[in-house]
Amino acid sequence: MQFTANEICLLLNGTLEGNADVKVFQLAKIEEATEGALSFLANPKYEPFLYTTDASVVIVNNDLVLEKPVKPTLIRVDNAYSSFSVLLEKYNSLKLHKSGIEQPSFIDPSAKIGKNVYIGAFAYIGANAVIGDNTKIYPQCYIGDAVQIGAETTLYSGSKIYHDCVIGDRVIIHGSAVIGSDGFGFAPQADGSYHKISQIGNVIIEDDVEVGANTCIDRATMGSTIIRKGVKLDNLIQIAHNAEIGKNTVIASQTGVSGSSKIGESCIIGGQVGIVGHIVVAKGTQVQAKSGINKSIEEEGKKFGGAPATNYQNYMRSQVVIQRLPDIERKIQELQKALDELRANNA
Amino acid sequence: MQFTANEICLLLNGTLEGNADVKVFQLAKIEEATEGALSFLANPKYEPFLYTTDASVVIVNNDLVLEKPVKPTLIRVDNAYSSFSVLLEKYNSLKLHKSGIEQPSFIDPSAKIGKNVYIGAFAYIGANAVIGDNTKIYPQCYIGDAVQIGAETTLYSGSKIYHDCVIGDRVIIHGSAVIGSDGFGFAPQADGSYHKISQIGNVIIEDDVEVGANTCIDRATMGSTIIRKGVKLDNLIQIAHNAEIGKNTVIASQTGVSGSSKIGESCIIGGQVGIVGHIVVAKGTQVQAKSGINKSIEEEGKKFGGAPATNYQNYMRSQVVIQRLPDIERKIQELQKALDELRANNA
Amino acid sequence: MQFTANEICLLLNGTLEGNADVKVFQLAKIEEATEGALSFLANPKYEPFLYTTDASVVIVNNDLVLEKPVKPTLIRVDNAYSSFSVLLEKYNSLKLHKSGIEQPSFIDPSAKIGKNVYIGAFAYIGANAVIGDNTKIYPQCYIGDAVQIGAETTLYSGSKIYHDCVIGDRVIIHGSAVIGSDGFGFAPQADGSYHKISQIGNVIIEDDVEVGANTCIDRATMGSTIIRKGVKLDNLIQIAHNAEIGKNTVIASQTGVSGSSKIGESCIIGGQVGIVGHIVVAKGTQVQAKSGINKSIEEEGKKFGGAPATNYQNYMRSQVVIQRLPDIERKIQELQKALDELRANNA
8 A cells, every 4th residue: 555645635634744745655653653654743742753753744733833844744634643543544444455255165055145245264154144244254263053243343363153143233353252152050960060051042242342352252041141332342351151241341351250240331341350240330330450349339430449349449558558567567566565564564 | 943832841741731832932031031932930039020921831840839820831840940951951952953074174084083973164183083973073173183082072163172182072162272282381591591391291181071262271291181070161261281170170260270280179269260380279179269379278178268368268357357457557556656645654 | 103212312322221122102201101101210309210110211311320120221311301302302393293285275376385384274374474484384273464474483273363463483373372463442432432443563473482372462553562582471361462572581371461561581470460551571570470560660680479569578478467467456456455454544
């Protein structure tokens, strides 16, 4: 891909200063850009780089006042950061454009495939599966029997969707994520062994969800494990059977949500958090990384930390004291000694 | 799949009340069931739903006394919960019935394939591999050279079994699990680099084990990493080289067992637990989620919590006090002050 | 594979005692070895096994003085452990020898494939990808468009390398690892939803790196996530976008490194550790398993523990006191009581 400064300026509806014909073929941070790169300046902290960068074109805010002459062509816009984001998206959608059905792939004759889809080589589409328009199924994905996938969704290489699961529009699922594996349910037997409880439910992933690489979402025992619209799940997350993650909730890497727990809307949950089963977490809850939530959180919009988790302020205060514990213990011994002396004197 | 109330009643050897000809085509919880659903009532807490459910058929206990008339057909049995479980299994085994060899798949001519197996498209069976009767290898599985897999075992899509590993009968391995990857062993060199120690052992998984999605079990350096009969491993678990997990032990998601550790029989280990290397954990040990076991546990049947873990009761008591730490510190300052005043008065 | 004691002795440049013609066909620990096995004795603790083992050949140190006659053929060398390691490697490289291109595989016509490579069935090599000489791509691997892979590198079954990533020489990547998935970056919107920030950077993995099974390394937003030469990553690790892991650093299983953090050279980081984003960890830092690093570590070569982590000695001291907390609280109450009595007496 290669564009002139002028072409980019027209696309962003900006104002050009400098050589309109200079060509760019990559995007880069201003402090790392080399010749041929397009960059941007939004944060004033980075302004000094504007005078030293080798970038060929830099997008800047309309109100930027230059302190001295600059080498790159400038494109002035209302908001340099969001204009650059638009270019990033454009760049990526051109770069990742894929369509058509590569061979060999396996598409069961009963599957319904939408228009303009991409199905990579070695992808498997099971019986009665439905794939929406403009959806991309990368190589080596597995779409089990009767799976429904919406439109404009992307499944990256090696993601596995077990039978009967339902996935919405504009969903992104990353490599080797597993959707719909069996919930972890066993009935203890008299001889100490465990008998598997059949898991006949499914997973429903609503629109605009992103699921990270190697993340696992187990199917419900009966009914559905549900990931609501707009949820963003990072890599290596565990969502157990019959859990529900509320709309626009964001969960960082390596966190686990146990069976049947319901996480509210718009929560922000850090990495390596554990959430026990059969609880409710209120809307807008924020959880510090590495915390363990072991009971329901009823009040909305609060912040928690620790394992077991408590109110974040208490948690932080206790953490500080923990580091002083050896001093505290010494202090108590001194008090004891002083008190003993006092008593001896008083005797 | 579609059955009449009468067909199900015969299967369960029950007694029918109501319309014997009503048809059901799905299984559902009584509180969520719609017309055409078969449900069950075992827990008396859910009895009110019996009078409002839209389920077409409900399995109930023989001793249930109706308070008022009900709409669904009832099937009375000795134990509604276990009868329903039987149906769940029946349903799933019909639903997940697969057999035959899909194309394209890769089966080395030297591999021995049992009777009535399912080998999905894009599955790979290496040289001298052995696959038992009635075993299902879903699409995109990898069975390395000389792997032995027993009968009635299921490998879901994308599970990877490295060369020389041995897997028993009735084992279930979920999507993208990796069995037999190299143990993490390196010899530090004088120049600060690490030299890989070749890992020539294997993994042995005995009968009736379940391995969750994206779980990793590393091969032994020499000898075997062993998962004993009846062990149940959840998703995203790490079992390091030369570890051994005892019979009927259950481990929840995201837990890690380090190299050469031996976990006893019938242990119950929570999620996100870490267990250091080269230790022994006694039979029947229970470990609280998020704990860190940093030394051997010799006494059987005890409960542990915390990181580093201690006796569970102590752990819980300390956790309670931790949350009072800021108050405790304040208390000590008050004591100090009171003592100082007393000493001043006594002087 | 089958060798005589004499062949092995010549290979190791050792001295033979006993039957030079005895044949061995496997490697085993001295305490587990059976007839036909080759073993070694390095640690004097294991010397008693030398007189009872069924191994056919044992490699021993030159300076070993026998206490009584032994059954196996002995091969004397300078360092039995390293000679045995050499054999382990030899054994594994013969055993894992693979070459040629299995069918069906997918190789884009624009890809450049080196000499003597192995490309397993169902592997996918995208447009403009480059694969170096003697590299092994196991079945079901995904090599995205424009990926560059060096020489003598091994990608085990199911590893996924997204477009544009760069992988060095002698790298090992284990099953279902995902390299180059999107960084977890979203811009919060006024309506509570999140807008995805396009991730256009890549991942660079330098020479001699090992990446464990199911480990995830996200691509940079712009620029590169970098894994420096000689780094060893265990299974199920998360490396977020724009992170950098320094030369010869070793990280154990289930640890997570957040976005833009830079870990120095020669660090040793335990399992289940969490490291927050945008910090620096100094060269030679050691981190206890399960710790949480929440701020930069500037001083080199120190040891840390706890979550949040502190100096390891302080951490250990505080951990000990935590287990005495209930006693400490009781002690304070006794002090209070004693003080009150004293005051009452003094009144």
